[in-house]
Amino acid sequence: MAARDRSVLILVLGLFAAPVMAQDLEARVRALEQRLSSRVLMEMIQRLDQLQHEVQTLRGQVETLQYQVEQLRQAGNAPAVADQPPAPAQPGPVAPVEEPPPAAPVQKAEPASPEAxxxxxxxxxxQLQEGHYDAAIDAFSEFLQRYPEAPLAANAYYWLGEAYYVKRDFRAASEAFRQVVDHFPASAKVADALVKLGYVAFEQGRWQEAQRHLQQVVQRFPGTRAAQLAADRLEQMRRQGKI
Structure with missing residues (x-):
């Protein structure tokens, strides 16, 4: 009788313990899934950061190559220089005149070389790629002060605006992007600058201005990456009821 009671007791305890063990197993599985999800998410974030860095690097290389091509094109269009200067004309006899004293030589600054x-x-x-935004702002500002007419001036204004945008100095960012749009209308950076003007207006809550800039990108630059970014932000604004 005692043996049978003991068996019954073990069976009853087993029935009660089974749900507890199942719950513990389920909790362990959930914890494992959470850890796995966190690790996968972290790997995805790290990969995204790496891809963004690679894209910025490629953009810089493309811009440098574009500048070199422009320099070669300008050199190819330069007028040819004669190998020998023309022989000076033989002057006839003239009455001697009193020459003024020679003026002091004027020191002219040599134009900066394309390499400089x-x-x-x-x-x-x-500096911008490495995330040193204050240093990038100083460097681009100095570049524009020294070389305001350089072929890369529009690009410099654009990246100056990007640095200000990251620091959330939207007023300064807007001024830099407007320089690209207003003073370099033929630049390839105009579309991107208009997108960022729309983003700046969005951050400042100026919905109609943001809509105007973004729609301008969609209409003027169809099929481009800038147009896609503008369309995505416009759709976001519609979903949020801002336009």
């Missing part, structure tokens, strides 16, 4: 311009731009862009 390219190096200064690359140094500023490297």
């Amino acid at each position: 311009i390219r190096t200064a731009y690359r140094q500023a862009f490297d």
Whole structure:
């Protein structure tokens, strides 16, 4: 009788313990899934950061190559220089005149070489890539002060605006992006600058202005990455009831 009671007791305890063990197993599975999801998410974030860095690097290389091509094109269009200067005309006899004293020589600043311009731009862009936004702002500002007419000036204004945008200095960012749109209308950076003007207006709650800039990108630059970004932000604004 005692043996049978003991068996019954073990069976009853087993029935009660089974749900507890199942719950414990389920909790362990959930914890494992959470850890796995967190690790996968972290790997995805790290990969995304790496891809963004690679894209910025490629953009910098493309811009440098574009500048070099422009320099070669300008050199190819330069007028040819004669190998020998023309023989001077033989002057006839003239009455001697009193010549004024020679003026002091004027020191003229030599124009910056394309290599110096390219190096200064690359140094500023490297600061931006490395996340040194204050240093990038200083470097791009100095570049634009020294080389305001350089072929890379529009690009410098754009990346200056990007640095200000990351720091959430939207007023300064807007001024830099407007420089691209207003003073370099033929630049390839105009579409991106208009997108960022729309983003700035969005961040400041100026919905109609943001809509105007973004729609301009969609209409003027169809099929481009900038147009897709503008369309995505417009759709977001519609979903949020802002336009």
